[in-house]
Amino acid sequence: MMKRFITLSSVAVFSTVIVILLINLAAAVTNVRGQQHEPAQTEAVAAQATRDVSPEQARVIGWGFAAAAFSTGIGCLGAGVAVAYVGAAALGAISEKPELTARALIYVGLAEGIAIYGLIIAIMILTRI
Numbered sequence: 001m002m003k004r005f006i007t008l009s010s011v012a013v014f015s016t017v018i019v020i021l022l023i024n025l026a027a028a029v030t031n032v033r034g035q036q037h038e039p040a041q042t043e044a045v046a047a048q049a050t051r052d053v054s055p056e057q058a059r060v061i062g063w064g065f066a067a068a069a070f071s072t073g074i075g076c077l078g079a080g081v082a083v084a085y086v087g088a089a090a091l092g093a094i095s096e097k098p099e100l101t102a103r104a105l106i107y108v109g110l111a112e113g114i115a116i117y118g119l120i121i122a123i124m125i126l127t128r129i
């Protein structure tokens with residue numbers, strides 16, 4: 001019974017995230033289609049946005065973006081693994097002793113903090129590029 005509940009709740013969370021992403025995508029597409037720009041104005045904006053970058057600088061910037069993505073991805077994977085183990089143990093402890101709920105939630109929150117650390121490192125990397 002518990003595995004079925006976990007599977008149903010996981011599917012519900014996943015489908016909610018997908019629906020929110022699709023709504024945002026539809027809003028972005030409609031916003032882009034609604035904007036009409038003259039070609040001269042678009043070229044001027046593009047010229048202002050670009051700058052001359054040497055191949056070496058482009059390589060460094062690319063590695064910076066890769067490092068930021070890597071730190072965020074690994075941080076999220078680590079948090080997922082930690083929450084899986086801590087969450088399972090917390091549910092077991094709560095089922096035997098309901099008064100341990102607050103302590104168990106603290107440990108799950110600490111495990112989720114690993115993803116935030118990865119995000120902070122990514123922000124620090126991106127500000128240095």
